[in-house]
Structures are given as C-alpha cells and as structure tokens.
Amino acid sequence: xxxxxxxxxxxxxxxxxxxxxxxxxxxxxxxxxxxxxxxxxxxxxxxxxxxxxxxxxxxxxxxxxxxxxxxxxxxxxxxxxxxxxxxxxxxxxxxxxxxxxxxxxxxxxxxxxxxxxxxxxxxxxxxxxxxxxxxxxxxxxxxxxxxxxxxxxxxxxxxxxxxxxxxxxxxxxxxxxxxxxxxxxxxxxxxxxxxxxxxxxxxxxxxxxxxxxxxxxxxxxxxxxxxxxxxxxxxxxxxxxxxxxxxxxxxxxxxxxxxxxxxxxxxxxxxxxxxxxxxxxxxxxxxxxxxxxxxxxxxxxxxxxxxxxxxxxxxxxxxxxxxxxxxxxxxxxxxxxxxxxxxxxxxxxxxxxxxxxxxxxxxxxxxxxxxxxxxxxxxxxxxxxxxxxxxxxxxxxxxxxxxxxxxxxxxxxxxxxxxxx
Ligand code: TYD
Numbered sequence: 001x002x003x004x005x006x007x008x009x010x011x012x013x014x015x016x017x018x019x020x021x022x023x024x025x026x027x028x029x030x031x032x033x034x035x036x037x038x039x040x041x042x043x044x045x046x047x048x049x050x051x052x053x054x055x056x057x058x059x060x061x062x063x064x065x066x067x068x069x070x071x072x073x074x075x076x077x078x079x080x081x082x083x084x085x086x087x088x089x090x091x092x093x094x095x096x097x098x099x100x101x102x103x104x105x106x107x108x109x110x111x112x113x114x115x116x117x118x119x120x121x122x123x124x125x126x127x128x129x130x131x132x133x134x135x136x137x138x139x140x141x142x143x144x145x146x147x148x149x150x151x152x153x154x155x156x157x158x159x160x161x162x163x164x165x166x167x168x169x170x171x172x173x174x175x176x177x178x179x180x181x182x183x184x185x186x187x188x189x190x191x192x193x194x195x196x197x198x199x200x201x202x203x204x205x206x207x208x209x210x211x212x213x214x215x216x217x218x219x220x221x222x223x224x225x226x227x228x229x230x231x232x233x234x235x236x237x238x239x240x241x242x243x244x245x246x247x248x249x250x251x252x253x254x255x256x257x258x259x260x261x262x263x264x265x266x267x268x269x270x271x272x273x274x275x276x277x278x279x280x281x282x283x284x285x286x287x288x289x290x291x292x293x294x295x296x297x298x299x300x301x302x303x304x305x306x307x308x309x310x311x312x313x314x315x316x317x318x319x320x321x322x323x324x325x326x327x328x329x330x331x332x333x334x335x336x337x338x339x340x341x342x343x344x345x346x347x348x349x350x351x352x353x354x355x356x357x358x359x360x361x362x363x364x365x366x367x368x369x370x371x372x373x374x375x376x377x378x379x380x381x382x383x384x385x386x387x388x389x390x391x392x393x394x395x396x397x398x399x400x401x402x403x404x405x406x407x408x409x410x411x412x413x414x415x416x417x418x419x420x421x
Pocket of ligand 1: 223228249250251281306307308309310311312313315316364366367
C-alpha cells in the first residue's frame with residue numbers, strides 16, 4: 001500500500017511563514033495587502049498562480065513577486081511552521097501497517113526537503129515529488145510518485161487540488177478537514193473519506209493498527225536550576241515537531257498526588273519523619289505512574305515529567321542520608337519498572353543554585369533546608385548519573401537560557417527520533 005501526503009495544511013501548519021512572506025512581497029511591490037480570506041487561499045497552489053489569480057497581477061509581476069517572497073520565505077518563513085499534533089502518530093501507524101509513504105506538494109523541492117529534514121520527518125518518506133517550473137499538476141505528480149505496481153494507494157490532502165488529482169490518478173482520496181480547505185470544498189471535489197484530526201488518518205486507512213508507544217522523559221536538577229523555564233521551552237519545541245506532549249510533575253500530577261504534594265511542601269509539617277517523607281513521595285509516584293504516565297505512553301504520547309524517582313534518590317537518599325539503596329527499595333513498587341527513556345539533568349553547583357533560589361520566591365519546606373543538605377542532593381544526583389550514564393543527558397545549566405534550551409532540545413529530539421525509527 002502507498003499513502004501520499006500533501007505538505008502544507010496536511011502534515012504541517014505553515015500559514016504564519018507563508019502569510020508573512022506573501023505580505024512582505026506585496027508590500028515591497030507596492031501592492032495592497034489582501035484580506036485574510038485571500039491570504040488563506042495562498043496555501044496549496046503554486047505562488048505564481050496565487051499572485052496572478054488572487055491579487056490580479058500579470059505573469060511578469062507575479063514572477064517578480066515570487067522572487068521577493070522567496071527572499072523572506074527561504075530564510076525565515078520556512079520555519080514559522082509546525083507539524084500538526086498527531087501526524088507523527090499516524091505516520092508511525094501507517095509504517096507499522098507496512099505502507100510506503102510519499103509527499104506530493106506544490107512547494108519547491110529545496111524548501112520541502114529542508115522542512116522535512118528540520119522536523120525529523122524525512123525518514124518516514126520513500127519519495128518526495130515537488131512542483132517544477134511552477135507547474136504543480138497534482139495528478140501528474142501523483143503518477144510520478146507511485147510505482148507501476150503500487151497496489152492500493154491513497155492521496156491525503158486538505159485542498160480540492162489533492163482530491164481532484166487523486167481521483168484523476170485513479171487512487172483513493174482522504175480529505176483532512178483540519179487544514180486550509182473546508183469540509184465542503186473537500187466533499188465537492190470528490191473526497192472519498194474525511195479525517196477531522198491528524199490521528200484519524202491512520203484510523204481511516206489502517207484501523208487495525210494499534211500499539212504505537214510514545215516515550216517518557218523526565219527533567220531533574222537542584223531547586224534553582226532553572227527547571228521550570230527549561231521545561232516550558234522544551235514543551236514548545238516538542239509541540240512544534242508535532243509530538244503530543246503530556247506535561248506533568250512530581251510530587252503531584254494527579255488529583256491524589258497534588259494533595260500529597262500539599263502535605264509534603266507545607267512549611268508547618270516540621271515533624272515529618274524521613275520515612276514518612278520518602279513514602280509520601282513514593283505514594284504520589286505510584287498513583288502518577290498508573291493514572292497518567294503509563295496510559296499516556298501506551299497511547300503514543302510523550303510524557304514530560306518535572307522530577308521522578310531520581311529526585312527521591314537524590315533528596316531523600318542523599319539529602320536526608322537515607323541511602324540510595326533504601327530509597328530505591330521504597331520506590332520499587334511505586335515505579336514498578338516504569339523508568340524514563342531519557343532524563344535531562346540540569347547541572348548547577350549547589351551554591352549557585354542557592355543564589356538563584358534566594359533571588360526568587362518564598363522557599364517551601366524542602367527549599368528551606370540547610371546548604372549542606374543541597375550539597376548532598378547534588379552528590380546524590382552525581383552518583384545516579386554515574387550508575388546509569390546512558391539514561392542521563394547532562395546539560396550545563398549555568399550558561400544563558402537560549403543556549404541551554406538548544407542543547408536540551410538537541411539531545412531530547414535525538415532520543416525521540418531514535419525511538420520513532
Ligand atoms: P519542585 O516541584 O521542583 O519544586 P518547585 O515547586 O519549587 O519548583 O519540587 C518540589 C520539592 O520536592 C523539591 O524541593 C524537590 C523535592 N522532592 C523530593 O525531595 N523528593 C522527590 O521524590 C521529589 C519528586 C521531589
């Protein structure tokens with residue numbers, strides 16, 4: 001089986017870059033700015049056609065507009081773009097079902113390949129057919145993409161050009177309603193089936209294929225390591241790549257876990273014994289693993305967890321001096337074999353972390369601990385990393401935020417793309 005995909009509006013939501021670049025070109029050429037409805041129609045057809053038919057330019061003017069458009073699009077506009085959440089899930093299902101995949105797009109080849117490469121999608125596709133010389137006849141492009149003996153084949157797209165081209169090429173058509181064409185446009189142009197979400201593409205074409213697993217990521221570091229900021233940054237990046245992310249935290253992450261968190265961090269609970277503390281963290285974790293982490297990973301999602309069992313080992317094992325082995329024993333049933341595929345550790349010296357904490361908010365019960373407590377926590381983390389270096393991505397967290405975010409993104413994406421492969 002072969003499944004061919006249109007790019008803009010089907011695999012990627014690309015309007016920001018396209019609209020900004022179209023506005024830029026019209027502006028530079030002294031042309032009036034088109035309204036939003038007109039701009040929407042720019043997505044899909046070849047540019048020259050859009051400038052000519054939608055803006056009323058002559059062929060010559062449209063060619064000049066295209067050159068100006070590309071000045072901006074090829075440098076910035078290309079990446080003002082994201083993969084629709086759920087696309088990666090459908091692509092993985094189709095691959096698992098034995099389908100061969102292709103991209104058929106009215107975009108030029110260079111831009112198409114850069115986008116697929118940037119978002120780590122290239123490896124899914126056996127063939128990429130793009131517009132040449134401003135000709136983007138979808139029927140011809142579809143015929144070019146398919147081998148003689150393709151067998152069952154589908155064209156998946158969001159515009160009438162995709163549905164009409166697919167029909168004329170004699171293959172099945174699936175219209176996606178989350179893109180830039182309306183449901184009416186798709187049905188009127190002969191869509192055989194519709195998908196209202198990216199996940200539905202696989203549900204329509206290969207309904208029996210299940211069991212696509214996601215991944216479990218955690219982030220660790222001393223209080224004051226900048227974990228909160230970096231989690232948000234990583235979340236944004238993963239979303240741009242089309243991963244479906246569940247952001248969660250420990251202690252907490254479930255209604256029961258959040259109540260336990262309240263007890264653990266309450267500054268008035270001064271009499272809490274070390275055992276009680278370790279067991280409460282483990283209890284919150286037991287609930288979290290079963291209620292949130294495992295179901296999400298089994299559903300193909302990426303769980304991004306702010307702290308996990310490593311925090312117990314470092315804080316209770318190291319900080320409270322309960323010992324690594326004892327804390328691991330306490331957590332055995334809570335974790336029950338569910339461990340992160342990758343743990344990002346934000347490396348920061350405990351004195352530097354303390355400076356940052358003092359400059360920030362009121363400390364909670366754990367943050368109020370003495371400096372040597374946090375020194376032991378740091379040491380606990382170092383022991384953990386030495387025990388399992390493969391699982392940890394250690395990132396220097398003392399530099400500038402952008403650099404740290406870029407390093408984390410690179411390491412995490414590498415791991416996720418490996419898992420997908
Ligand atoms: P965190 O949510 O990182 O704190 P904040 O809300 O200030 O960002 O974590 C709460 C505190 O709980 C933190 O000091 C670390 C501690 N902790 C443990 O001691 N053991 C554990 O198992 C976990 C998950 C957290």
